[in-house]
Amino acid sequence: MSDKGxxxxxxxxxxxxxxxxxxxxxxxxRPRKKGTVELDLDQVLDQRVRVQSPGGSKSMDTREAALRMQVAKALKGNIHAAKHVLKQFEKYDAITPPRSKIQTGVVIAPRASFKKPERDS
Known part of the structure; x- marks a missing residue:
């Protein structure tokens, strides 16, 4: 003990x-917080990437590669990917939603006169 008590x-x-x-x-x-990095989204999406496909490797922009991946997931049954792909197609007018064949309105049916069936006794 160096100090008493x-x-x-x-x-x-x-x-x-x-x-x-x-x-x-x-x-x-504590380390200083790193500043925000400004990112040019169009530059990133227009960047060319090499993608492996069954026919060999292809070069395409990132935007196309991402859409192709979503389409592949949708074809495998991923419902969220299918919704995303359909929204993108509608957004860029690649497809138009089908028109409804059901027309709305009032239907007036003619009044039928029913006769009671006769019973054989």
Whole structure:
């Protein structure tokens, strides 16, 4: 014991190894937050990439590659991918939704006169 009345033990380190007054326990401190990176989305989507396909590798822009991947997922049964693909097709007028064959309005049916069937007794 270096100081009288101070017991070294769990949660009570020796005084000489404790932080000195005015000295931080983390001298470098928390790292500074990195600034936002400005990203040109059109530049990224127009970037050319090589894609492997059954017929060999092809070069296409990122936008086309992403759409082809979504179409492939939709054909495998992924309903979310199918919705996304259909929305993209509608957005760029690649397809038009089918017109409804059901016309709305009021239908007036002629009143029928029903006769009670005669019973054979």
């Amino acid at each position: 101070y017991n070294v033990g769990y949660g009570r380190p020796p005084r000489e190894t404790q932080f000195q007054k005015g000295q931080s326990g983390n001298p470098k401190g």
